Amino acid sequence: MGEMVTLNAEDGHKLSAYRATPSGTPRGALVIVQEIFGVNAHIKKVCDGFAAGGYVALAPALFDRVEPGYATGYGQEDVERGRNVRQKLGWDPMVMDTRAAVDELKKTGQKVGVVGYCMGGSMAWLAATRVPGVAAAVGYYGGAVAEFADEQPRCPVLLHFGETDASIPREHWDKIREAQPTVPMHIYPAGHGFSCDARGSYHESSARLARERTLEFLRRHM
Numbered sequence: 001m002g003e004m005v006t007l008n009a010e011d012g013h014k015l016s017a018y019r020a021t022p023s024g025t026p027r028g029a030l031v032i033v034q035e036i037f038g039v040n041a042h043i044k045k046v047c048d049g050f051a052a053g054g055y056v057a058l059a060p061a062l063f064d065r066v067e068p069g070y071a072t073g074y075g076q077e078d079v080e081r082g083r084n085v086r087q088k089l090g091w092d093p094m095v096m097d098t099r100a101a102v103d104e105l106k107k108t109g110q111k112v113g114v115v116g117y118c119m120g121g122s123m124a125w126l127a128a129t130r131v132p133g134v135a136a137a138v139g140y141y142g143g144a145v146a147e148f149a150d151e152q153p154r155c156p157v158l159l160h161f162g163e164t165d166a167s168i169p170r171e172h173w174d175k176i177r178e179a180q181p182t183v184p185m186h187i188y189p190a191g192h193g194f195s196c197d198a199r200g201s202y203h204e205s206s207a208r209l210a211r212e213r214t215l216e217f218l219r220r221h222m
Helices: 041-052 076-089 091-106 119-130 170-179 204-221
Strands: 002-008 014-020 028-033 055-060 112-117 134-140 157-162 185-188
Touching: 002 041, 002 055, 002 091, 014 041, 014 091, 028 041, 028 091, 028 119, 041 055, 041 112, 055 091, 076 091, 091 112, 091 119, 112 119, 112 204, 119 134, 119 157, 134 204, 157 170, 157 204, 170 185, 185 204
Parallel strands: 028 055, 028 112, 112 134, 134 157, 157 185
Antiparallel strands: 002 014, 014 055
């Protein structure tokens, strides 16, 4: 359903991205931000799903700066490898590359939103606070949102977290709520990665409800 394209970041870096386009007139455009597992088969499937719902969906390969074409599964070795790549990058280059994806989608003439998962959930928050022209942002279990909670979003933001996510404890949600009391946040009876049907932590009912809330949020703000 989709194709690989090339994006140009403001510092001259070229990165790949997976783009899926709806068959009819788009209702909007979405940057889909990867987990630490790269633009893998699951992230492409997510893009295809949003395209089926009427959105132009674009997933920038944020790890291209370290390892072009990076894409893995969800084993423990993959987790460690992905964390190592992310630590080599830092947040600022990934914000730059997310901005390149937003700018590319602006060319469609549609409003542009950002939806991110895991690491991408944190990037969705940073896109809302740092990237001009984002109409709405949705973050799924972003572990660094609390770290940047004092930054003020420029657009509406929706956040999803899992109640039993050992890597994102309650203190994380409390810090976000204290800093951003008007940002809607939903907590699900699930763990980290509950929306990913390729992971053992997938929780179907929570994933379905989170998607319904995400789509309603996007319809309202885009």
